[in-house]
Amino acid sequence: MTPATASAIDVRLDFPVLERVVHGKRLVYLDSAATSQKPRSVIDAMDSYYRRSNANVHRGVYQLAEEATELFEGARKRVAAFCGWEEATTIFTRNATEALNLVAYAWGRPNLGQGDEVLITEMEHHSNIVPWQLLCAERGARLRYLRVTDEGLLDLDELDAVLAEGRVKLLSVAHVSNVLGTINPVADIVARGRAAGAVTVVDGSQAVPQLPFQVSDVDADFYAWTGHKALGPTGIGVLHGRRELLESMPPFLGGGDMIKRVDFAESTWNDLPWKFEAGTSAIAEGVGLGAAVDYLAALGMDSVRAHERDLTAYALEQLAAIPGLRVLGPRDVDGRGGVVSFEVEGIHPHDLAELCDREAVCIRAGHHCAQPLMRRLGVSATARASFHVYNTHEDVDALVAALLKARKIFGL
Numbered sequence: 001m002t003p004a005t006a007s008a009i010d011v012r013l014d015f016p017v018l019e020r021v022v023h024g025k026r027l028v029y030l031d032s033a034a035t036s037q038k039p040r041s042v043i044d045a046m047d048s049y050y051r052r053s054n055a056n057v058h059r060g061v062y063q064l065a066e067e068a069t070e071l072f073e074g075a076r077k078r079v080a081a082f083c084g085w086e087e088a089t090t091i092f093t094r095n096a097t098e099a100l101n102l103v104a105y106a107w108g109r110p111n112l113g114q115g116d117e118v119l120i121t122e123m124e125h126h127s128n129i130v131p132w133q134l135l136c137a138e139r140g141a142r143l144r145y146l147r148v149t150d151e152g153l154l155d156l157d158e159l160d161a162v163l164a165e166g167r168v169k170l171l172s173v174a175h176v177s178n179v180l181g182t183i184n185p186v187a188d189i190v191a192r193g194r195a196a197g198a199v200t201v202v203d204g205s206q207a208v209p210q211l212p213f214q215v216s217d218v219d220a221d222f223y224a225w226t227g228h229k230a231l232g233p234t235g236i237g238v239l240h241g242r243r244e245l246l247e248s249m250p251p252f253l254g255g256g257d258m259i260k261r262v263d264f265a266e267s268t269w270n271d272l273p274w275k276f277e278a279g280t281s282a283i284a285e286g287v288g289l290g291a292a293v294d295y296l297a298a299l300g301m302d303s304v305r306a307h308e309r310d311l312t313a314y315a316l317e318q319l320a321a322i323p324g325l326r327v328l329g330p331r332d333v334d335g336r337g338g339v340v341s342f343e344v345e346g347i348h349p350h351d352l353a354e355l356c357d358r359e360a361v362c363i364r365a366g367h368h369c370a371q372p373l374m375r376r377l378g379v380s381a382t383a384r385a386s387f388h389v390y391n392t393h394e395d396v397d398a399l400v401a402a403l404l405k406a407r408k409i410f411g412l
């Protein structure tokens with residue numbers, strides 16, 4: 001499993017789904033920004049949990065329940081260590097969407113009012129837009145967007161100018177764009193937001209799977225991400241939060257596990273992180289996510305990043321040779337993650353994706369849950385190829401061949 005060199009990661013055999021043949025051809029999976037494939041170690045960890053250790057966590061005194069609790073809390077410990085964040089303030093959620101909603105409801109509702117502003121950017125995923133729209137509508141606050149430049153970058157002078165107006169109470173930004181691939185300078189953005197008195201939130205859904213960094217270095221008040229894009233299962237996400245804020249916030253959801261004591265009229269809350277984990281947790285999924293971060297840690301995130309950078313550079317070079325193809329996002333490969341969105345003149349992205357599927361090449365087409373960004377870019381949809389550790393230059397070659405064939409079919 002361990003790569004000899006960064007650019008020679010060869011882990012395809014660890015991913016059982018990649019053995020599949022589709023339409024008589026080798027499966028080429030280029031949609032990891034939507035969800036990543038899962039290594040055998042993740043599948044096995046979940047399988048073994050259900051076969052050997054399934055019980056509810058935190059409550060049982062019998063061995064099986066203690067084992068399940070150890071597996072689940074052990075996973076949290078490893079996820080927290082992987083991200084460089086304290087265990088008690090590493091909260092398991094269903095996904096990034098729920099993590100962001102948790103902040104909007106539990107921090108936003110008590111703290112936001114008339115005249116206050118929430119500042120996000122034009123490149124956000126709907127998960128980092130809609131919770132703030134709901135919050136602002138309820139609290140009478142204003143939602144503002146930082147512009148995205150034509151090259152797909154944020155303008156930090158504009159950020160400073162908006163912050164200087166003094167009304168931004170919360171600033172939320174994607175670490176890596178799921179459409180443009182842009183790697184935003186989040187530590188700098190967070191520092192500017194904090195200096196202006198704003199609470200800072202980072203959506204790290206596309207960053208944790210591919211970048212070597214510690215969440216503590218970004219130092220946002222809240223950092224949200226989702227397990228299924230980081231080689232983990234669906235149904236589990238993470239919110240890393242600053243202790244003082246989490247302690248001052250009311251719970252997000254009420255129910256079992258999040259209480260210390262329940263009386264007829266009122267209740268008191270459990271310690272962190274369980275105060276924000278109402279109901280039975282996604283136990284097997286937590287165990288699976290623990291195995292996923294172990295897998296990534298064993299590869300080494302520097303190697304993961306080097307591999308994705310190499311693939312992205314190769315893809316940008318190869319795609320540039322296709323007539324009528326336009327790539328969106330930053331031109332500098334060091335400023336972008338393993339996501340390449342593009343258009344081919346004369347072919348709708350949905351047709352492109354369908355024709356690629358005939359060649360067993362899975363790419364995504366559509367608005368990528370970023371409709372405001374599509375509007376800003378003046379497009380209704382794009383095609384998107386995205387990479388992870390199991391992709392190779394041959395996968396990019398298969399994409400290029402499928403796109404050239406699509407052009408032929410369209411008589412271009």
Ligand SMILES: Cc1ncc(COP(=O)(O)O)c(C=O)c1O
Nearest residue numbers: 095096097125127178203205226
């Ligand atoms: C940047 C970004 N944020 C948030 C999400 C939402 O992730 P989830 O649906 O797992 O909550 C995604 C998923 O595509 C994403 O790419």
